[in-house]
Amino acid sequence: MPLPAEPAQSTLAAELATLRRQRARRRRRRVTAAGAALVAVAGVSWLLLGTGPEPGDHAPMAICAVDSRNLRADVDADGQLDEIRDQDRDGTGSVVFHGDDHRTEVGVGEARGFWQKLRGAPLEAMATRGTFGDFDGDGYLDLALFYSQGDEGDSPRHNMLVHEVRYGPLARDLSSDRTGTVRMGGSAMVFAVRATDTDHDGRAELQVVQSGGDGTALRYTGRQDGAGVTVSEEEAGPDGWEGWSGPELGPLDFGACADRRGGSGTPPRGRAPASTRP
Structure with missing residues (x-):
């Protein structure tokens, strides 16, 4: 006696939903990692370049x-x-x-x-x-x-x-x-x-x-x-x-x-x- 079709469809739908959730989690992890990398680069750049501000252009004053x-x-x-x-x-x-x-x-x-x-x-x-x-x-x-x-x-x-x-x-x-x-x-x-x-x-x-x-x-x-x-x-x-x-x-x-x-x-x-x- 053949198996009903509906459970198979339900199983397929569940697997597709699981795949979508996994892809969403991976995207969130990539975004988080990229954000952390940008913060790290910004922090290192701040350390390398200093806090400033840059000097002005006023003429020399007496020492x-x-x-x-x-x-x-x-x-x-x-x-x-x-x-x-x-x-x-x-x-x-x-x-x-x-x-x-x-x-x-x-x-x-x-x-x-x-x-x-x-x-x-x-x-x-x-x-x-x-x-x-x-x-x-x-x-x-x-x-x-x-x-x-x-x-x-x-x-x-x-x-x-x-x-x-x-x-x-x-x-x-x-x-x-x-x-x-x-x-x-x-x-x-x-x-x-x-x-x-x-x-x-x-x-x-x-x-x-x-x-x-x-x-x-x-x-x-x-x-x-x-x-x-x-x-x-x-x-x-x-x-x-x-x-x-x-x-x-x-x-x-x-x-x-x-x-x-x-x-x-x-x-x-x-x-x-x-x-x-x-």
């Missing part, structure tokens, strides 16, 4: 010293004077950006890019040092940035992952679309950095204190050279820390701010204001 630890300059070229602080005078300072109605502080330790941070993550005793000075003489402050590994006992470890100069004006995450290399004679840890302008020619010198092994510190001087800064392999003195703690070496080279509270700068004798230098 001046509040005291031996603090400068005033328009770091991001928005027409507002910002504060450059380095209380320990060793290159672990920060910039306080002044906007129309807010202040934002960014430390040199935050200046490293995403990949630079990632490369240093597996290594111990990594240290970031940075200093601000007008190395190329265009009137805007530049950032010389180092990221290197500390000594193991008295033995230097040669892992200097970052040794670059970022030319101003700088964005508010201290990034720049114009960078150059700081050419070093060695890759041992950088203990401290500072910008000076001892000859008052409008082009800052880069002072670098670097590990010499066996508990010693060596100081070198670097100057703008082509598309970057070249650090001399000759020591700047018999002892890397000689004269380093005195107020003479550093911000005061740039001339005192007129009111000592961040007003218009008074350039030192022999140095023209930034806006009039060739």
Whole structure:
């Protein structure tokens, strides 16, 4: 006796409905995965590109010293004077950006890019040092940035992952679309950095204190050279820390701010204001 046709039709309809539900679930999973991928790409792009905002196009404003630890300059070229602080005078300072109605502080330790941070993550005793000075003489402050590994006992470890100069004006995450290399004679840890302008020619010198092994510190001087800064392999003195703690070496080279509270700068004798230098 033949089987009735209706149950077979019902079974086929159920299978088709099951297939439709499975396809719908797969579509939802694909959409969810694509959305997650877009979020991940957006997050990585945010880390790589920084938080900005990008620098403005205001003409250079005078760079001046509040005291031996603090400068005033328009770091991001928005027409507002910002504060450059380095209380320990060793290159672990920060910039306080002044906007129309807010202040934002960014430390040199935050200046490293995403990949630079990632490369240093597996290594111990990594240290970031940075200093601000007008190395190329265009009137805007530049950032010389180092990221290197500390000594193991008295033995230097040669892992200097970052040794670059970022030319101003700088964005508010201290990034720049114009960078150059700081050419070093060695890759041992950088203990401290500072910008000076001892000859008052409008082009800052880069002072670098670097590990010499066996508990010693060596100081070198670097100057703008082509598309970057070249650090001399000759020591700047018999002892890397000689004269380093005195107020003479550093911000005061740039001339005192007129009111000592961040007003218009008074350039030192022999140095023209930034806006009039060739």
